[in-house]
Amino acid sequence: MxxxxxxxxxxxxxxxxxxxxxxxxxxxxxxxxxxxxxxxxxxxxxxxxxxxxxxxxxxxxxxxxxxxxxxxxxxxxxxxxxxxxxxxxxxxxxxxxxxQPVSYDKLRSLQHRMSELYLLTEQPLQWGLHLASAAPEWYPTADLSKIAQRLLRQHPEMLGEYPTGTGLPALKEQLVQWFSIFNMEVHPSELLVTNGSTEALSIALRAVAQAGDSVVVESPVYFGLLQVIENLGMRAIAIPCTEKDGMSMEALDYVLEHQSGIKAIVVMPNFQNPLGCHMPVKNKKRLLKLAEQWDLAVIEDDVFADVAPSTAFTERAQPLKSWDRHGRVIYCGSCSKSMAPAFKIGWVAGGRFHAKIAALKLSLSLVTPLVEQRVLSEFMQSGAMHGHLRKLRERLAATIPLATRAVQAYFPSGTQLISTAGGWWLWIALPEEVDTLVLLRRSVAQGLSFTPGAMFSNADKFAHFLRLNIARPWGRDMERALQLLGELTRQLLLETGDRGQISRPQN
Known part of the structure; x- marks a missing residue:
């Protein structure tokens, strides 16, 4: 039984x-x-x-x-x-x-996952490694600050102007030019600036589905998307992802044939969070064919693609939207990973759903603040973005061998480093006996946080997985963080009674 x-x-x-x-x-x-x-x-x-x-x-x-x-x-x-x-x-x-005496136990409930995890940032943590953001000094903060100061000196009246419209025209023009580099053709009138990518995803979902409908998502999947889907009263149907191919097209085909009530497919084909994988071009095209066959909308989250590892700038992966000829793909992006996390500026190109998305944005938050848009627009126009992204990728890549060696040195036998995600984070499978929710509770008490694997599923999956941010300068401090987490993992394993199973992995 x-x-x-x-x-x-x-x-x-x-x-x-x-x-x-x-x-x-x-x-x-x-x-x-x-x-x-x-x-x-x-x-x-x-x-x-x-x-x-x-x-x-x-x-x-x-x-x-x-x-x-x-x-x-x-x-x-x-x-x-x-x-x-x-x-x-x-x-x-x-x-x-x-x-329950420890509030982090609420992380086991989907309703509390994101809010409880973000509460960790309010504590004095020496190693806050639970977010997918790079070190502040790795962003072009000095350049952005100079632009902002000059604009405010020259045009202080902008602080008294009430923002209107679907986005600053100058920023939309810069975005359209940027999209053209990877063969995505979008007219400025088809683009809407949002308050970050979360708002973009939310209004995109509301434009194509309603409470009670089902949407297809990846598994594992970005936890913020699961929260949005739940808050909208929709149902997430998880399709497994692999480190090689991303979302399984065979599983997607089966689900679409046997499940009813599906309205959309939400996917992160380029640099998927948390696997860090890319969907092959043939699978991207197949996904679009399936969406056409079943008359579904496709919501593409492309927020990490600009910072994905590449050997040359021109190798930036093409989004699904590049092959969209029927306006079926709703494209969502943001500057929060690539340029300025604090600005929280996102964008959405809604295709055939653009008018409804614009109306939903108007009713939800009306407009997006203009000062940040002006700063971002001038930064992109200066041409500095190319060099910044190249340098950011180099810095991220440099952490990978160091973090890999630390996992090999400090974590117990049975640990699997599934992905180094271009230097942004580590996606780690610990031995099955380890519940990373329990591990999180103990590590926070020692000043260290990470994202437990249970956050990345709406089902009972990935309980022994974790995502650990490594997008920061490597030194003794980061070395100590991984050593501490390895020690806490060993201690938790000992408490299961399987002490004979624990040993250092061989380098």
């Missing part, structure tokens, strides 16, 4: 309360429990975590899992009995979550 973790937890709870496992007895290790009941290691971990939350078991550092003094806790609280039943109501589950 294949157990869910709730079924397994209910069985163990019954055995504990019937004294089959007396108080203080050591329970099977995670690996042993998984083998005994023919379940995955991650299911066994979730089972023990659930039992720990309701007070039936306790994890002891470097010793294993033991039966807790649940009788005493029941007398003290009077509430543990209801927590023993696997079919507890949603209200009871919510109450247990509210009583």
């Amino acid at each position: 294949q157990y869910s973790y709730q079924q397994l937890a209910a069985q163990l709870a019954q055995e504990i309360t019937s004294s089959h496992y007396p108080i203080g007895e050591r329970l099977p290790s995670v690996r042993s429990l998984a083998a005994l009941h023919h379940v995955s290691v991650s299911t066994a971990i979730r089972c023990y975590r659930h039992l720990e939350q309701v007070g039936l078991v306790e994890a002891r550092a470097k010793s294993g899992i033991f039966v807790a003094d649940w009788k005493m806790r029941r007398r003290d609280s009077g509430t543990a009995n209801t927590a023993l039943h696997a079919d507890a109501s949603a209200r009871q589950r919510a109450n247990r979550e509210a009583l």
Whole structure:
């Protein structure tokens, strides 16, 4: 029989309360429990975590899992009995979550994932490595500052002007010229400037679908997109991605044939987050054919493509929009990764959906502030963007061998470095016994944060994965950060009772 973790937890709870496992007895290790009941290691971990939350078991550092003094806790609280039943109501589950002592446990709920992760930035963290942004000094801050100061000196009245329109015409002209470099033809009238790429994605989704509809997404996928989809009352259907090809076209074809109610495909074909992969040209063209066949909109998130690794500037990957001849692709981009994270300026080219997108933008946030648009426009017009991006890519690439060696040196055996993502982040698979939500809780206490893998799925996936930002100057500080994370991972592995499985990987 294949157990869910709730079924397994209910069985163990019954055995504990019937004294089959007396108080203080050591329970099977995670690996042993998984083998005994023919379940995955991650299911066994979730089972023990659930039992720990309701007070039936306790994890002891470097010793294993033991039966807790649940009788005493029941007398003290009077509430543990209801927590023993696997079919507890949603209200009871919510109450247990509210009583959890560590707020980061809420990351297991999709509704709280992004908000709880961003709360980490409000703490004094020595190593805040959970965001996908480069070091501030790697952006053209001095050039942008000079432009801004000159504009404000010459035109201080701009601060008193109320912004109107769909975007600064000069910026839209610069963007159109930039798009032409990678064979994407867009007229300025077809372009809308937004408050970052998140707004672009949100209004794009609202233009092609409504609450109750389904949209296809990648798996793993950028967690902010999942949050937007959930907030709009839509349903995300995940299609697996690989490090080589991106979204699986075979799986997409199958889903489109067998699922109803799908309105759009949301995809990041160039430098996918978190895998860092590129979709081959043949797959891009096939995706467009499938969208045409099933009359679907395609929402393309191209926010990382300008900073993707390349040996020459001209090798910048073409977006899906370059092959779009029917206005079916809604193209979304932003300057937040390439030029100025603080500006939060994005853009969307809506194709056949442009009029509806413009109307939605008007009702949502009216306009986008103009001062930042003017600064960005002049920076792009100066021609400095080419050199900046080339230098940024070089800096990012330089961190890759250093970070790779650190993972090999400090992380336990069984760790897999899936992707170095061009020097932006590491996408790491830890041994299956490691729950990165638990690891995050412990690392934050030591001043270090990362993004747990559970953030990148709307299902029960990637629990032992993590994304770790490395887009910053490498030195002793970063070396120490990876050493600390490796040590915390080893300690967590020891607590599963599988101490014999832990060793340093061979370099």
